[in-house]
Amino acid sequence: MADIHITVRRSPLGRVRGLGSAHGGVHHWWIQRLTAVALLPLTIWFVISVFSLLGAPQTAVAAFVASPVNTVLLIALVYASLHHAQAGLQTVLEDYIHQDGGRVVAVLAVKALCVFLGMAGIIAVLKLAFTTGR
């Protein structure tokens, strides 16, 4: 049997850094997992909480959001959801858009949309937290 060998066309430094061709290493992958794990308990908490808020008057919703524990958990939920959505949508766009220009524009547009949505959600939660009941 012939000897099998693999030629690695990468410098020892490159291998140690492990950043790959995108120079980002496993950052994107890790963020997707980190936010996924965070979203598991947050989502279960949110769905259970929403049961009590279905059809509730605005004052009840405001009181719910303004409760300190709920304020913190909602901000975490909005942040993790949109970070996770952004990472996932970026993967989808990178898979299906083959033109460099279109792909970059689409990824950046989705990123911007997610950032603005996240800010809007967090500011709405904070506004309710600081203004409810005064």
Add this chain to the structure above:
Amino acid sequence: MLERPDPRMKDSRDALMIARNSDGKLVRRPLSPHLQTYRWPVTMLSSILHRATGVALSVGCLLLVWWLVAAAGSPGYFAMVEGFIGSWLGVLMLLGWVAALSYHVLNGVRHLLWDTGRGFAHEGLNGTSYVVLGATAVLTLLVWVIGFAAWR
């Protein structure tokens, strides 16, 4: 190789799908995997569903933020958003959101288990695909029933 265009060819693309069989006879070969005739392995379905539900849930994020912004807005605006959520389209979106979330969460756990190096055996992959699909149906129905019961 074909010496001359085959009369059975209707289109130049057919050239790629005509070949000789073991008897040397020209036969029409099917395009494979042809999405309309190819039987999808369940793993293919569970994979694309994860992506599809992920995209759907991203739209759901829009609804979540809209609801929070409405709660922080004027009573009139909140009533308008509540009205939309209570409309047939809003209820349909909520039901779809629950189904998509159930699947994405359950299949997401499967992905996280894969990340630990577990569950890659061929039979195991098919099996857990069915488990996730079945569990999604049960969880979705459960949340729908509790949701309708809790709705004021």
